[in-house]
Amino acid sequence: MNMLARNGKPRGLNFELSTQPLEEMVKSMFSCFPGFRSELVFGGQIGTKLDVAVKDKYVEVKFPCPGRCKEDFEIEVVGDFLTVKVVDCGKHKECCDNKRYVIRERTCESYEESVKLPVAVKGAETRAKYMHGILEITIPRVCEEKNGAHIVKVS
Amino acid sequence: MEDKKCFSVPENAVEVRPAVDVIEEDCGVKIMFEVPGANSETIDVSVEDGVLTMRAVSSLTRNGGPICYYRAFQLSDMVDVAGIQAKTQDGVLTLCLPKSERATVHRIKVE
Numbered sequence: 643m644n645m646l647a648r649n650g651k652p653r654g655l656n657f658e659l660s661t662q663p664l665e666e667m668v669k670s671m672f673s674c675f676p677g678f679r680s681e682l683v684f685g686g687q688i689g690t691k692l693d694v695a696v697k698d699k700y701v702e703v704k705f706p707c708p709g710r711c712k713e714d715f716e717i718e719v720v721g722d723f724l725t726v727k728v729v730d731c732g733k734h735k736e737c738c739d740n741k742r743y744v745i746r747e748r749t750c751e752s753y754e755e756s757v758k759l760p761v762a763v764k765g766a767e768t769r770a771k772y773m774h775g776i777l778e779i780t781i782p783r784v785c786e787e788k789n790g791a792h793i794v795k796v797s
Numbered sequence: 798m799e800d801k802k803c804f805s806v807p808e809n810a811v812e813v814r815p816a817v818d819v820i821e822e823d824c825g826v827k828i829m830f831e832v833p834g835a836n837s838e839t840i841d842v843s844v845e846d847g848v849l850t851m852r853a854v855s856s857l858t859r860n861g862g863p864i865c866y867y868r869a870f871q872l873s874d875m876v877d878v879a880g881i882q883a884k885t886q887d888g889v890l891t892l893c894l895p896k897s898e899r900a901t902v903h904r905i906k907v908e
Contacts, residue, residue: 693857704857706833706834707833707888708832708887708889709887709888710887711887741820742820742821742822743821744819744821744826745817745818745819746818747816747817747818748831749816774836774887774888775832776833776857
């Protein structure tokens, strides 16, 4: 029985006016052309899930990844490169197998992304927390020496 | 579901269509929305004229405005609207839509 449709109407009928389907269509049509960047059309950074923000004393990286547990994440900082891996710890797949899906858009597959951080960081002091489906990574910046004037006395 | 009359979406919010799973179960239907950055205080679920509407404001931003997840579904009259339950965990909103009494199968033994 389909409880989301009345009298045989299409399942999952929705009314949103989102540009996301259009973005996906344009990406699929033009991604084969070298130099095409969908963010030039729609704005934002499509294609990357890592949102990097440079603050005064640290770099903050946000990674939306709902429905996971903290054991699913592996985070590496090597030099100025941050790598985030999302692996399935097993419990998601077990509970997905025997369900009767009417609509299935969510995924619990593995994912990996690396990004070059725009500033020098102290990788050993990286902190991460997972809350409300967002992985938040905080990496302290390396204090840069200010280019102040050096007065040299002639002896 | 409770009425949240004070729920409002910021004017500069960027509307995003969240991914969903709709799963049929023996006792009804379960809908799972991906709403990272939203919590019970920033999620609004309502049913009006047979249309279930979900709005959720996230702590994530895009183009300078907060992300607002929005999605709506037409419900059949087989859903017990008064019995809908909602919970959120780890950025996933789960709605349990029980079958109404009309939808339950009554088997009649032929003598």
